[in-house]
Each structure stands twice: as C-alpha cells, then as structure tokens.
Amino acid sequence: MKAPKFRFIKPQSLSEAIGLLSEFEDEARILAGGQSLIPTLNMRLSQPEVVIDINKLDELKGISLETDHVRIGAMTRHVEVMGSALVNENLPLIAEALPYVAHVAVRNRGTFGGSIALADPAAELPACILALQAEIVLEGPQGRRKVDADDFFHGLYDTAMRPDEILTEVLLPLAKPGEVFSFMELSRRKGDYAQAGVACRALISSKTFENIRLVYFGSELKPTVGENVIRALEGQTWSGDIDEKIFSQLEDDLDPIDNLHGSAALKMHWQKVLTKRAIAAAVEKTELV
Numbered sequence: 001m002k003a004p005k006f007r008f009i010k011p012q013s014l015s016e017a018i019g020l021l022s023e024f025e026d027e028a029r030i031l032a033g034g035q036s037l038i039p040t041l042n043m044r045l046s047q048p049e050v051v052i053d054i055n056k057l058d059e060l061k062g063i064s065l066e067t068d069h070v071r072i073g074a075m076t077r078h079v080e081v082m083g084s085a086l087v088n089e090n091l092p093l094i095a096e097a098l099p100y101v102a103h104v105a106v107r108n109r110g111t112f113g114g115s116i117a118l119a120d121p122a123a124e125l126p127a128c129i130l131a132l133q134a135e136i137v138l139e140g141p142q143g144r145r146k147v148d149a150d151d152f153f154h155g156l157y158d159t160a161m162r163p164d165e166i167l168t169e170v171l172l173p174l175a176k177p178g179e180v181f182s183f184m185e186l187s188r189r190k191g192d193y194a195q196a197g198v199a200c201r202a203l204i205s206s207k208t209f210e211n212i213r214l215v216y217f218g219s220e221l222k223p224t225v226g227e228n229v230i231r232a233l234e235g236q237t238w239s240g241d242i243d244e245k246i247f248s249q250l251e252d253d254l255d256p257i258d259n260l261h262g263s264a265a266l267k268m269h270w271q272k273v274l275t276k277r278a279i280a281a282a283v284e285k286t287e288l289v
C-alpha cells in the first residue's frame with residue numbers, strides 16, 4: 001500500500017518545529033528516522049494531515065560527555081551511538097544492547113530519540129534508559145522539561161510526552177564505580193524485536209547483591225522494573241543459581257502479554273531464564289573488574 005496524502009514540512013529550527021506541532025497537534029506526526037513511521041503510514045495505521053521532518057535540526061544531533069551524564073541528542077542515529085567511543089566507555093549497557101536493535105539498514109536511519117518517543121514495548125533502548133534511570137528532555141510551547149525514565153513510559157506506545165512536545169535529548173547517568181551491566185534478549189531472528197528481554201544494572205560485592213535493577217521488555221505492555229524480584233535479590237549471595245522463592249516474586253512483577261509470539265506462561269518462563277543469565281553475566285563481569 002501507499003501512504004495517504006499528507007502535507008510535508010521540514011522546519012529549519014526547533015522553535016519552528018514546536019510552533020508547527022502546536023498548530024496541528026494530533027493532526028501532525030514528527031518524522032525522525034522514519035523506520036517506524038513510514039511503514040505505519042504505508043500500512044495506513046497512521047493518517048496524519050501533516051508530517052514534520054526534523055532531520056534539519058542540528059541541535060538535536062550528537063553525543064557529549066557532561067559532568068555526571070552523557071547527553072544523546074534525539075536525532076542521533078543508532079549507528080552513531082553504536083560507533084561512539086564515548087558511549088562504549090561510559091554507557092556499557094547501551095553499547096551492549098544496540099547490536100540487538102534491528103539491522104544495519106534500519107540502524108543507519110533510525111534515531112535514539114525516535115526509539116524512546118515511540119516506546120515500543122519490545123524495543124531495547126526504552127528498557128535500557130529505564131535501567132539507567134535516565135532523564136528525557138522534552139520541549140514544547142511551555143518550554144523545556146525533564147522527565148525521569150521512571151515516569152516516562154505509561155503504556156503501549158504511550159508516554160509522558162504531550163502532542164505538542166518534541167523529545168530533544170536523553171541524559172544518561174555515568175556508571176558508578178564498581179557498577180556492572182548485562183543485557184539478555186530472546187528474539188525469533190537476529191535483529192527482530194524482542195519476545196522477552198532484560199536489562200540489568202548491578203553493584204555486587206563478594207557475590208552479594210548490594211544494589212540491582214532489572215528492567216523487563218518484550219513480554220509486557222511497557223518496559224517494566226522488576227520491583228519485587230529486586231527486593232528479594234538485594235542482600236542475597238549468588239551461588240550459581242537463583243532460589244525458586246526469588247523467582248516467584250517475578251510473577252508479581254510481570255503480567256506477560258499472551259499473543260502470537262508466545263503464551264503468557266512461556267514468556268514468564270523466558271524471562272526467568274533470561275534473569276538468571278543476566279545475573280550470572282553481571283556476577284562474572286564484577287569478578288573481571
């Protein structure tokens with residue numbers, strides 16, 4: 001199918017783009033890398049009156065190291081984030097997850113901000129920024145505001161972003177001394193969206209979990225923090241396995257979607273297996289540090 005007719009506007013500045021969004025609101029869609037928007041237009045799942053292409057906005061591009069965080073501009077392509085020495089050095093979780101995001105051709109155009117704004121429940125980057133407790137920067141007619149990742153993802157493709165706002169950058173805290181990260185995903189083929197996955201950030205000392213954060217994706221309607229399993233793990237010592245009692249906590253944290261990618265029970269099983277692998281990987285990394 002072909003996309004429906006729409007007006008195409010390519011603003012030259014962020015303020016012009018925000019002005020256009022305020023004017024058209026729900027009738028407008030932002031075009032970033034187009035890797036998700038264009039297919040939905042072609043399939044007529046989305047029929048906006050106006051498409052606002054933000055590819056000219058240089059202020060939304062690039063990666064920089066600030067005092068206590070790395071700033072990734074919304075229009076930075078996945079391929080640039082993946083090739084960034086700054087990201088590899090300071091954001092090991094993002095570096096580990098990016099090869100799982102789609103394929104080379106999609107990563108060449110798709111953007112960091114586009115992935116966060118879209119909030120696909122099976123996407124890798126939303127889970128990672130939630131694991132890192134990043135801040136999302138939004139700009140609209142009322143000005144600039146920061147939203148904690150914990151408050152950003154509301155539901156299926158639903159976020160704290162208002163229709164007249166643009167996601168401009170994401171601020172990702174630097175790893176704290178001793179912190180380790182691991183990332184596990186199950187997908188049908190390499191580069192596909194996840195059927196189940198977990199992003200892990202941990203501080204482990206003598207195999208004891210001092211601090212751990214586990215964020216699940218793929219199985220839920222939005223990236224989900226494993227609050228109960230985290231509480232159960234803290235203070236526990238890793239013996240090469242996880243007690244079934246701890247795993248049963250995950251059943252209170254997750255409510256897997258039953259769909260063609262797998263039943264809810266199967267997804268719960270996958271998430272348990274991935275949790276164990278993610279934790280084992282984190283312990284191993286701690287021993288290497």
Ligand SMILES: Cc1cc2nc3c(=O)[nH]c(=O)nc-3n(C[C@H](O)[C@H](O)[C@H](O)COP(=O)(O)OP(=O)(O)OC[C@H]3O[C@@H](n4cnc5c(N)ncnc54)[C@H](O)[C@@H]3O)c2cc1C
Pocket residue numbers: 029030031032033034035036037038039074075100101102103106109110111112113114115117118120122123124125165166167168191192193194
């Ligand atoms: C074959 C294929 C496989 C893929 N596999 C994966 C995968 O495994 N994992 C994964 O995470 N992704 C995957 N993707 C999606 C890809 O990562 C996209 O890059 C991403 O979802 C959206 O980024 P984009 O820049 O292309 O955004 P676009 O498609 O341009 O926009 C997506 C949505 O976000 C909105 N938007 C974009 N940027 C902003 C902004 N700055 N402010 C406000 N709103 C904005 C748009 O209006 C639109 O509604 C895949 C895509 C394809 C085509």
